[in-house]
Amino acid sequence: MTASQTGLFAERGTRRVHYVDHGEGAPLILVPGLGGGARAFGTLPRRFARNGFRCLSVDPVGMAPSSELPGRFDFDEAADDVIATLDATGIERCTLVGTSLGGKVALTATHRHPSRVDRLVMLASSAITTQRARRVYRFFEVVADRLNPAEFADAVAPFLFGRTFHHERPAVVDDIVRATRPTSAVRSLMIEQARALQKFDGSAAATSVSVPTLCVAGAEDTLTAIDEIEETQRLFPNARYLKVEGAGHTLLLESPRVFDEVCAFARS
Numbered sequence: 001m002t003a004s005q006t007g008l009f010a011e012r013g014t015r016r017v018h019y020v021d022h023g024e025g026a027p028l029i030l031v032p033g034l035g036g037g038a039r040a041f042g043t044l045p046r047r048f049a050r051n052g053f054r055c056l057s058v059d060p061v062g063m064a065p066s067s068e069l070p071g072r073f074d075f076d077e078a079a080d081d082v083i084a085t086l087d088a089t090g091i092e093r094c095t096l097v098g099t100s101l102g103g104k105v106a107l108t109a110t111h112r113h114p115s116r117v118d119r120l121v122m123l124a125s126s127a128i129t130t131q132r133a134r135r136v137y138r139f140f141e142v143v144a145d146r147l148n149p150a151e152f153a154d155a156v157a158p159f160l161f162g163r164t165f166h167h168e169r170p171a172v173v174d175d176i177v178r179a180t181r182p183t184s185a186v187r188s189l190m191i192e193q194a195r196a197l198q199k200f201d202g203s204a205a206a207t208s209v210s211v212p213t214l215c216v217a218g219a220e221d222t223l224t225a226i227d228e229i230e231e232t233q234r235l236f237p238n239a240r241y242l243k244v245e246g247a248g249h250t251l252l253l254e255s256p257r258v259f260d261e262v263c264a265f266a267r268s
Contacts, residue, residue, distance in 0.1 A: 010088035016067040017081045018059040023049025027091045030057040033100030035190040037063045062189035073192035079109035095266040097121040111205035120213040123251045126228040127202035141194035153180035162220025162248025206235035213239035218247035
């Protein structure tokens with residue numbers, strides 16, 4: 001295998017899942033959050049590759065160049081799409097690293113396919129859905145539906161990052177806002193994902209997952225509340241909880257410590 005491969009697809013029935021393959025070593029899959037795809041992780045796959053991992057990142061069905069979303073977003077289908085990338089690459093088992101909505105997809109994949117997952121990492125992600133969380137997801141449904149692409153990033157940026165990152169890296173936040181212009185297809189995907197999030201309940205799945213699990217919370221996260229992640233950690237039979245000071249919802253971008261913790265956990 002070459003150091004980096006792009007333009008790769010996993011086929012599952014009528015669904016076509018695009019993924020990017022970086023590096024060699026212990027397999028690790030990055031699962032993106034709401035409205036995100038492989039590009040949302042930026043240079044992180046290459047960093048994981050440099051640290052001895054074979055890192056795959058996926059574009060969910062509904063985001064080009066993956067196939068179109070056939071109706072509503074479904075967590076079971078999205079989870080099976082992630083496992084399809086393992087089948088396409090011949091990887092038997094991996095570490096799943098999901099951020100926000102991606103954590104719920106990774107949890108569902110681990111629950112449905114326990115023999116394929118060695119370890120599970122949930123970043124800024126909860127297995128439960130509180131009334132407050134439903135309102136947060138409804139907010140994203142509304143802004144994805146009603147704001148034009150230029151306004152969307154301005155509306156959500158205050159909540160994606162913690163106050164420390166806003167204070168210390170304002171130019172990075174500005175760059176992200178300027179670069180975020182979701183297409184109509186991505187906005188449609190986000191609306192369906194937000195609707196599915198409002199109905200999600202992964203508590204039973206969490207109690208059944210026995211693989212080592214790491215639940216990471218940002219102390220400045222205004223989207224996924226710390227108490228929701230703490231309660232999620234208690235549901236798992238074999239989970240560790242980590243709260244990261246000075247970080248918000250976008251943990252891998254905001255905190256170098258989170259990257260190091262994920263690497264150490266995946267190797268343990």
